Amino acid sequence: MISDRIKSNLRQEFRSSLLPKVGLVILIAIVFMALFAPVLATHNPNTTGHFDDGNAYPPIGVSYDSYEVVDGERETYPVEFSSDHYLGTNNVGQDVFSRLLYGARTSLLVGVLGTGLAVLMGVPFGLVSGYYGGRIDDAMMRVADVMLAFPSLVLALALIGVFGSMSIPVPDPIVAAGFAEGMPSATTLPGTVTLVVGLVTWVWFARVARGEAMAIRNEEYVKAARSLGASNATILLKHVLPNSLTPVIVLATIQVAAIILLESSLSYLGFSGTTLSWGYEIQQGQDYLRTAWWVSTVPGIGIVLSVVSINLLGDWLRDSLDPNIEGEGGGA
Amino acid sequence: MAFGKFLLKRSLQGVLVVWGVVTVLFGLRAVTPGDPVNLIVDPAVDHETRERIRQELGLDQPIYVQYFEYLQDLLVGDLGYSYQSSRPVTTMVIERVPATLELAIAATIVAIVIAIPLGVISGTRRNEPADYGATSFSLVGISTPNFWLGIMLILLLAVQLDVFPTGRRPVAFHDALWMFLTTFYVGDLLTWLHHIILPAVTLGTYFTALITRLTRSGMLDEYGKPYVTATEAKGIPETLVRYKHVLRNTMIPIITVLGLQLGTLIGGAVVTETVFSWPGLGLRLIAAIHNLDWPLIQGIIIFVGISYVIINIGVDAIYAKLNPRVLDE
Numbered sequence: 001m002i003s004d005r006i007k008s009n010l011r012q013e014f015r016s017s018l019l020p021k022v023g024l025v026i027l028i029a030i031v032f033m034a035l036f037a038p039v040l041a042t043h044n045p046n047t048t049g050h051f052d053d054g055n056a057y058p059p060i061g062v063s064y065d066s067y068e069v070v071d072g073e074r075e076t077y078p079v080e081f082s083s084d085h086y087l088g089t090n091n092v093g094q095d096v097f098s099r100l101l102y103g104a105r106t107s108l109l110v111g112v113l114g115t116g117l118a119v120l121m122g123v124p125f126g127l128v129s130g131y132y133g134g135r136i137d138d139a140m141m142r143v144a145d146v147m148l149a150f151p152s153l154v155l156a157l158a159l160i161g162v163f164g165s166m167s168i169p170v171p172d173p174i175v176a177a178g179f180a181e182g183m184p185s186a187t188t189l190p191g192t193v194t195l196v197v198g199l200v201t202w203v204w205f206a207r208v209a210r211g212e213a214m215a216i217r218n219e220e221y222v223k224a225a226r227s228l229g230a231s232n233a234t235i236l237l238k239h240v241l242p243n244s245l246t247p248v249i250v251l252a253t254i255q256v257a258a259i260i261l262l263e264s265s266l267s268y269l270g271f272s273g274t275t276l277s278w279g280y281e282i283q284q285g286q287d288y289l290r291t292a293w294w295v296s297t298v299p300g301i302g303i304v305l306s307v308v309s310i311n312l313l314g315d316w317l318r319d320s321l322d323p324n325i326e327g328e329g330g331g332a
Numbered sequence: 333m334a335f336g337k338f339l340l341k342r343s344l345q346g347v348l349v350v351w352g353v354v355t356v357l358f359g360l361r362a363v364t365p366g367d368p369v370n371l372i373v374d375p376a377v378d379h380e381t382r383e384r385i386r387q388e389l390g391l392d393q394p395i396y397v398q399y400f401e402y403l404q405d406l407l408v409g410d411l412g413y414s415y416q417s418s419r420p421v422t423t424m425v426i427e428r429v430p431a432t433l434e435l436a437i438a439a440t441i442v443a444i445v446i447a448i449p450l451g452v453i454s455g456t457r458r459n460e461p462a463d464y465g466a467t468s469f470s471l472v473g474i475s476t477p478n479f480w481l482g483i484m485l486i487l488l489l490a491v492q493l494d495v496f497p498t499g500r501r502p503v504a505f506h507d508a509l510w511m512f513l514t515t516f517y518v519g520d521l522l523t524w525l526h527h528i529i530l531p532a533v534t535l536g537t538y539f540t541a542l543i544t545r546l547t548r549s550g551m552l553d554e555y556g557k558p559y560v561t562a563t564e565a566k567g568i569p570e571t572l573v574r575y576k577h578v579l580r581n582t583m584i585p586i587i588t589v590l591g592l593q594l595g596t597l598i599g600g601a602v603v604t605e606t607v608f609s610w611p612g613l614g615l616r617l618i619a620a621i622h623n624l625d626w627p628l629i630q631g632i633i634i635f636v637g638i639s640y641v642i643i644n645i646g647v648d649a650i651y652a653k654l655n656p657r658v659l660d661e
Contacts, residue, residue, distance in 0.1 A: 145345070146352030148592075149637045153599030154617065158357065158629060161621045162364045261477050265603050268479045269618055282480055286607075289487050297487070300480035307475035 006246065006321060013320040023312025030306050034104035038172055038180035041098035042086065045276055046184060049093025090281065090295045091288050100302055103278040105187055107306060110194050110263040111256040117198025118259075119252055122205025127240055129206065130213030131232070137210075144203050152200040153265055159196045160271045166191040167273040190273030193266055197259045208251050212244030250317045257310040264303050278303050335652060342648055346641040353637035354406065354630075358399055361626040371415040371624060411631035416623050421631035424616065429635075432601055432612030434505045435535060438528050439597070439604075442536035443543055448579075450540075451547020456574060458552065466544055473541025478600050482534035482607035489530065496530050499608035503527075535604040539590075539597065546589060550582030584654050591647030594640055 014020050033040060087096040129140035147155075169186035176185065216222060216239065225235050266272060267279030274280070278299035285295030368391065369382050386392050390401060405412065411421035454466035490498040501524075508520035554560060555578060563573050602614030609615070613632055620628040 142345075142348060142352065145349045146356060148595070149349050149353050149640045150356075150633065151595035151597075151599040151602075151636065151640070153602055154595075154633055154636060157602075157617065157621050158360055158633060161624055161626075161629060162360050164365070257475065261475075264477050265479060265599070268477070269603065269606060270622070279477070279479075282483060286483055289483070289491050293487055293491075296480070296483050300477070300484065303480065304472065304476050307477075308471060311471060311475050 009320040010317075013316055017316070019312050020316035023309040023316070026305055026309035027313065030104055030302075030309065031108065033101050034108050036174065037098075037101040037105055038174045038183040041095070041101050041180075041183060042084070043095035043098045044182050044184060045094060045098040045102045047094065049089065087298050088292070088294050091284060091292065096281075096294060096298050099276060099281055100278075100298055102184075102187070102276040103281060103299055103302060104306070106190065106274055106277045107260045107263060107303070109187075109189055110197060111260040111310075113189075113194050114197035114201070114259045114263070115252050115255045117195065118202040118255060119205055119248065121198065122202035122207075123209045123241075123244070123248055125202070126206035126209025126211075127213045127236055127244065130210035131217055131236055131240055133214065133217070140206075141210075144206055147200075147203040150200070153262060155200045156193075156196045156262065156266060157269070157271065159199060160192055160266070163192045163195065165271070165273045188274040188276065190263075190267075190277070193263055193271070193273055196266075197262050200262075201255055201259065204255065205248060205251060208247050209244050212247060213240050216240050216243050246321050250314065250321055253310060253314040253317055257307045257314065260303065260307055260310070335649075338652055339645070339649060342645045346645050349641050350634075350638055354403065354634055355399075357630045357633055358402060361630060362395055364624065364626065366624065368415055368624075368626065372418075406634070411634070412627040414620075414625055414628045416620075416625045416628070421627050424628060425613065425631050425635050428611065428613045428616050430504055430506060431501055431610060432605070432614065434528065435531055435601055435604065435610060435612060436597055438532035439534075439536035439539065439600075442532050443539035446536075447540045447543035448547055451544045452551060452574065452579060454544065454548040455551025455555070463548075466548065470541040470544040470548075473537050474545070476537065477603075478534050478538055479603045479607050481537055482530065482604060485530050485534060486607070497527055499527075499531075499610065501527055501610055531604050531608045531610055534607065535597070535600050538600060539593070542589070542593065543586060546586045547579075547582055550585060551578055554578045554581050584651065587647055587654075588651055591644045594643055598636055598640070 085095050085097065087100065090096055090099070125140065125144075129137045129144075150158075168189045168191045170189050171186050172180075172184065174180050175183050213236075222235055222239055225239060230238075263272075263277070264279035264282075267274075267277040268283045270280075270283065272280045281299040282296045285292065285297075285299075288295055368389070369385050372385060373381065383392075390398055393401070402412070409422055411425065413419065414421055414424060417424070450466045450469070454463045457463050485496075486498050489496045503520045503524050505524055508524045511517050511520045551574075560573060560578060563577060564570065598614075601612065602617060604610065605612045605614035606618060613635070617629065617632045619625075620632065
């Protein structure tokens with residue numbers, strides 16, 4: 001469990017370095033944005049802008065000096081970010097700032113839930129494999145080897161092919177309580193993507209948990225518990241599991257960042273399940289780079305800041321707790 | 333354990349892994365809802381035609397028969413036919429390999445050429461401005477989605493400054509090279525180079541950042557070891573110590589991590605190819621998944637799995653040569 005020594009290590013590393021503080025501040029800001037998106041957003045992120053003839057508004061933003069829309073009529077003069085849309089609008093007239101806020105929700109939700117799923121699958125698998133050892137371990141590790149031979153993005157794509165696109169609307173309590181009128185009443189959780197990112201990353205947790213279980217298996221107190229007649233299940237739950245938590249927590253932190261990157265890649269490739277996703281928004285903007293650079297640029301900054309902040313905290317945890325772990329990066 | 337025996341053992345394990353990959357993919361295809369016949373012909377076609385196609389594809393056979401037939405065909409390199417285009421999958425995979433291979437190798441070169449010197453500088457000048465610069469670069473590098481980096485490079489260097497093309501691969505490297513060797517015409521090679529720079533940087537940045545990090549921490553670890561102090565005390569010049577001894581020992585863990593990260597490189601190639609319309613395996617895989625063209629999906633992923641296994645056996649072999657102690661484990 002978390003001992004006093006670990007706590008004091010964490011505190012000391014946090015005090016002595018600027019980086020974890022920066023990470024923490026950025027992450028808190030992003031979580032705040034995601035939680036209170038309906039209140040902070042200036043527009044409904046899904047509302048598109050149309051001319052009276054049904055054509056979508058062109059993107060509005062800084063340095064783009066073609067159109068503004070007055071009473072549904074096109075008028076040509078410069079429009080700045082500062083007007084009604086802080087960060088301009090996208091190719092169908094949706095507010096980029098509001099979509100940035102809502103995109104944070106999707107990224108964080110998928111990141112946290114996907115990691116949770118991976119922990120729930122990988123940790124028991126690894127603990128059993130490492131604790132029992134021998135043939136059970138051999139067989140289970142061959143399964144893990146097969147998982148590792150699939151690049152996670154590629155396996156995720158294949159699984160999406162199997163499951164199809166499934167989205168789960170999650171009612172938004174802030175809107176339901178009446179604090180944010182005109183905002184979407186539900187946040188769409190991309191169900192398939194969440195499931196799939198968990199299914200392709202659990203093996204890293206299995207490897208870490210296995211290593212810990214193998215190390216703890218031969219400790220004196222475990223032998224003592226066994227000789228006192230404790231069952232394997234009891235030993236696994238009461239002794240092995242708590243002692244393997246530290247590296248699992250460190251890996252989980254890093255994996256949230258990796259999964260955010262994976263989710264954004266899947267959305268970019270068109271397999272998202274929700275349009276309120278940073279990756280999807282970047283893909284939409286790619287065709288408008290010549291006229292509206294901000295559509296692709298803004299959500300990318302959101303991704304980089306989230307991932308950097310989580311990685312900074314992950315580095316802090318790793319430096320303080322120093323477990324030897326490896327995980328797959330999310331460069332994809 | 334002798335090196336040959338070690339290699340044999342790893343190869344047998346590799347065959348087992350490939351068999352697992354094939355089986356998993358076959359299972360995924362089997363549980364995918366929907367009738368593949370609909371992907372080949374108009375869903376409204378009459379019952380007889382449907383049954384005929386079903387027979388041709390072997391879909392009327394029990395699932396285990398289909399499985400063993402698939403394995404049998406695979407052993408002779410036959411991956412079946414694409415639902416979408418009716419072309420042999422093996423051909424469709426092989427014709428796309430050069431483009432992806434070019435991209436992956438170019439990205440690896442970019443990564444190694446930038447990262448090793450950067451990591452060495454960072455590791456030897458700890459807590460100096462150069463170190464902070466390299467550390468910040470590698471932090472942002474591993475945290476940036478490569479498709480967004482690619483789009484930003486296009487925005488800046490292709491759209492605004494117009495120094496690079498926005499994408500596509502007008503000429504294959506082997507054709508350009510052949511042209512050069514037979515007629516001494518370098519134009520094609522230069523065109524190829526001009527088109528691959530942005531995709532290679534896009535795909536390579538994550539690895540550049542990762543290798544910089546690994547080199548830095550590896551150098552710091554090695555510097556703490558007694559042999560470094562000893563060699564320095566013997567009066568061997570510092571540069572020699574740094575590059576010959578410290579860096580060489582640092583390379584061992586880097587090679588292992590790179591082998592494990594090969595999946596990230598392949599996943600990254602899928603995305604990078606999409607950004608730059610680079611006609612490789614990744615672009616074909618995305619199209620296949622959009623169409624639920626399972627024979628093609630299976631073919632591409634099996635090919636990727638086999639490459640992964642072979643390269644990792646290679647990495648393990650290098651590792652065993654550099655560090656023979658693993659043979660005893």
